[in-house]
């Protein structure tokens with residue numbers, strides 16, 4: 497029983513941490529462009545990005561796969577947001593490791 501409690505509390509604190517760091521990573525890596533700064537826009541707002549990607553990739557795993565692939569290799573030809581590509585230009589490639597990106601993507605999916 498004691499071990500079960502310890503196990504559960506470790507599991508619980510881990511999942512909370514993972515969620516937090518997805519959010520923290522998003523704020524560090526994506527928010528600069530995807531959250532408007534004093535009304536100035538240089539990229540579409542994240543809720544709109546999320547909506548587009550979720551519509552095309554409704555399953556969690558596919559959604560994460562798409563986000564990870566996109567951030568490492570953005571490509572106007574496969575962009576879902578053609579209007580945004582015209583308006584802002586294609587997103588610059590971001591050099592971020594897969595593990596961090598998966599966390600950001602998981603956070604965005606929730």
Ligand code: HEC
Pocket residue numbers: 522525526527528529530538539540545549563566567570574575576577578580581584585586587588590592600
């Ligand atoms: C330097 C600015 C910049 C940063 C940093 C940035 N983005 Fe973007 N992003 C853009 C712009 C501009 C677009 C709109 C044009 C496009 O779709 O390529 C975009 C579009 C997107 C799209 C839509 C792709 C599509 O199919 O059209 C996704 C998904 C995305 N960003 C995810 C992210 C994530 C996740 C991060 C952080 C890891 C991030 N972006 C960081 C500028 C940025």
